[in-house]
Amino acid sequence: SAPFGLDFGNDTSVFAVARNRNIDVIVNDVSNRSTPSVVGFGPKNRYIGETGKSKESSNIKNTVSNLKRIIGLNYDDEDFQIEKKFFNKTKFVKLEDGKIGVQFRFKNENVTFSAVQLAAMYFDHSKQIIEKETKLVIKDVTIAVPSWYTQEQRYAVEDAARIAGLNPVRIINEITAAGVSYGIFKQDLPANDKDTEARNVIFVDIGHSSYSASVAAFKTGEMKILGTGFEKHFGGRDFDMAITNHFIDEFNAKYKVDCRENPKAVYRLLTAAQKLKKVLSANQAAPFNVESVMDDIDFSSQLTREDLEKLVEPLLQRVKVPLENALSQANLTIDQIHSIELIGGASRVPCLKDFIAANYKETARTLNSDEAIAKGAAFICASASPMVRVRPFKYTDVLTGDVNVDFGDGEFNPVFTAGSPYPATKLITVNKNADFKITVQNSKNEVVSVFDVTGVPAEGVELKIKVRADPSGLISVPSVYFETVEEYEEEDVDEEGETVKTTKTKTHETQLKVSHSSPYALTAEKLAELTALELELSAADNLVMQTEDAKNTLEEHIYYCKDKVSSDEWKPYASEAELAKIKELVEKAEEWLYSEDGEDAKKAKYVAKYEEITRYSNLVKGRKKQQEQEASLAKKEKEGK
Ligand code: ATP
Ligand code: MG
Incomplete structure (x- = not known):
């Protein structure tokens, strides 16, 4: 199996695979290099990743995100109380074992899944995306998690991987994985001997939900993490919240309503706030337009980068403590640091970069900051695999x-x-x-x-x-x-x-x-039970997708045949009787397709209808092709003479 490195992000995840002596980021079903970490439920099947995200606004109650913040946590954990405000309409329940569960409406029934199961669904989805894209078997995985993840959370992530049919060979700290990427791709590291001083780099990862900083010492072929600091609850989503709250207040004041009570309205404003934040990373001002926030009210406003900086000023101070903790644990001062490497999407916010530069040192972004974690994780997975040869690289963590x-x-x-x-x-x-x-x-x-x-x-x-x-x-x-x-x-x-x-x-x-x-950690028995259930759910999803495909194929063929028959294109190649038969079959199939029966039938039914038509239509298509080939051959022969 091909080694798989998973950067399990709170917002989006990145999948990397070691193959053909390279480490490649694998694109998903819509050719994106990162995939929303979202799981949703519908009347027939699950919506995971991109589909989950695209259906989120119309399916809020049955969609869950922030998965990495709830897996392995106790329902009564104080962290969960802090997390709750980032969930819009999620129906949480306390499970028998004290862990967090979520209720959904799925296939017209009320169901409850544990956070571990939900993460497993996402992992399974990622595995299937890679297998489809690369045609490789995926089994061994290294999953990147925040450095502050407890043993409990690490056990839960391992269990989720196993439920998804994966073999978790390593749980790695995100920043450490990024550091490994730095160490294996940088060509100019100090020589690896006693007398050469190591290069000390601070990695700052500000993601969607959390922030970590680590100091790493590099020599050729080696990295030692010397110190780590973190702020579990600081990331891009805090900026989104600050912007959203600003516009909610503006909206409420303008229209004398309270849109906070309306989850869809809040969702729409939040989505627009996220976009606005990104635009302001590259521009000085940007418009803020949201159609039909609630009660058919369209909302228009704007924000300048300066306004944004005022809104998030209290947040900036929170950058300090983790960075300084990492330094002091490493027993180093800032002038012993070679560079500060930024990773994580939220570190693109200009005032954050400026704040770090003003208080510590100019920042650098020499790694591909969105992909370094996944690639490092894939490298580590490959290192642990006896099947794949990689350059040796030693690293330790704290x-x-x-x-x-x-x-x-x-x-x-x-x-x-x-x-x-x-x-x-x-x-x-x-x-x-x-x-x-x-x-x-x-x-x-x-x-x-x-x-x-x-x-x-x-x-x-x-x-x-x-x-x-x-x-x-x-x-x-x-x-x-x-x-x-x-x-x-x-x-x-x-x-x-x-x-x-x-x-x-x-x-x-x-x-x-x-x-x-x-x-x-789950018992072997429970693990087997949940693995079987996940297998069943994923098979059912695949059947729904195949049924959908079979239905589309039938529908397309109906239109194709109707067009050929009515335009007389097939007339030279078929008898009257044949054409009449095709016409009759196609009309019958069309009528059935749009009846109650045909709207929601079994896959085999669509396939059978399709084959009933192609029995005749393929005959005509074949004849047409043959005659055209003969004609073109005759033409060539004539020209040759
Ligand atoms: P976490 O590390 O917390 O698990 P993650 O790994 O999913 O989350 P990233 O993908 O590193 O997070 O970053 C996502 C965050 O970065 C989001 O909050 C997003 O809005 C923000 N972001 C992405 N691009 C930009 C940009 N150009 N300007 C500002 N913020 C951005
Ligand atoms: Mg991240």
């Missing part, structure tokens, strides 16, 4: 939270601390005389993982435990073992031919059984 572990004594101690590098392994020694549990907590003191260790000898033993912060930012226990020393005698013959005995020792490692469970 943990954003403390990892506290209890080794069965009821006491939690930090095994890794925030800011420490990973992947990393620590060897812990404990004395045990019975089976026990290793429990991992997150920084909120919630249990994330439990590792059951069995087979501990009752006489008591000194155990060695390997605790690993793995490349996906998850904590694992790759082995628990004890050592026994065995003495044995070795016989040798010395120079004089005498046998000499020496006592030697051998150390045995006895591995104990470790089984992992997490309240945040």
Whole structure:
């Protein structure tokens, strides 16, 4: 299978694949290089990606976006309370396991899907887009997530990938993936030896919903993330909200109404605000026109870049803290920084760039800032695959939270601390005389993982435990073992031919059984159930699409035949009876197609009708073609003489 790198964005996602010694961004069903991260539901099928987005305004209640902000979160998490204001008409429910679910009207029934399932639907869609476009099999995937994603969220993303039939080989931090892109594509990095100073680059990623900054040190073939800062709730959508609120107030004052109560009106204004914001990144002023906001009122206004800058001024200050946190965690000052690389769509806002330049350092955009994350992720996926050869590139990241572990004594101690590098392994020694549990907590003191260790000898033993912060930012226990020393005698013959005995020792490692469970990861049983359901839903969607295609094919052929018959074009090639038959079949099919039956029939019905007509029409078409070919041959022969 071809390695797949997925930049799972809150607004749009980018799909990259490693193939033919290259890393390519794959275009979607309408040839765009990024795809809206949207899932919607209709009376017959799901609308995912581009279709979801295009149907969103007429299908608000049954469309959900901001998927990456709800996956893996508890319903009662304070983050979710903050997130809620970005959802327009979404009907949330608290699921039995405390997670977030969403209710929809789908196929004329009320259904509930978990956030993990919704993300899985989107991942499945992305997989199918790539498979269709590249004709390659897609299985292994590296998914990019924000550096602040907790272990819980990472488990949820892995589960979503598995439900979509993918194999999540790595969960990678977005900025780290972009850094890997920088490291593999830049040709002028410092030499990789002890005496050469590394190039320190700050990456600033301001996306749709969140903002991260990381300091990375580069040498040829190597990158070390030295520090990371973030503001989970800062991005382009905050600018959109500021602009939208400005125009809502203007609209309400002008027409003495409250359009905030009307989700469609808010949606229309928000969409226009997003467009306006982008236009103002390149222009000093722009008009703001929205047709039929509500009650058939068309709204016209305008905004200058200066106005926009006043509206978002309070937001700008929020750029500082993450950037400074990243620097201080890296133990560097701004004059030790080679450059500040901007990625993420919202970093295109001119006053944001200016703010960073004025307070820190002139910014650069030398990477393809929309595609660097996906490409880096695909490279990392390819590196992990034994099937694909890539240039070696080493990188390390840093943990954003403390990892506290209890080794069965009821006491939690930090095994890794925030800011420490990973992947990393620590060897812990404990004395045990019975089976026990290793429990991992997150920084909120919630249990994330439990590792059951069995087979501990009752006489008591000194155990060695390997605790690993793995490349996906998850904590694992790759082995628990004890050592026994065995003495044995070795016989040798010395120079004089005498046998000499020496006592030697051998150390045995006895591995104990470790089984992992997490309240945040799905059980194998549940995973199998949801995978089967996703397979079923996607097959049903495909059938709806094929049925739609079969219907269109029939309709087109009806018009084609009607035209040929009525224009007498087929007259020289068919008998009266044949033409009459075609005419009769076509008229009957047309009547059926626009009846209640034909409007919504099974795929096989459309195909059968089509074949009934082509049995005759193809005959005539064939004859026409043959006669034309013969005529052209005769003509050539004549000219040749
Ligand atoms: P996140 O990183 O939060 O998950 P994302 O990766 O989907 O989101 P990006 O694609 O990096 O986000 O950026 C999308 C944001 O950038 C949107 O808010 C969009 O309006 C904004 N944006 C895109 N182009 C421009 C532009 N030219 N000027 C201003 N803002 C822009
Ligand atoms: Mg992003």
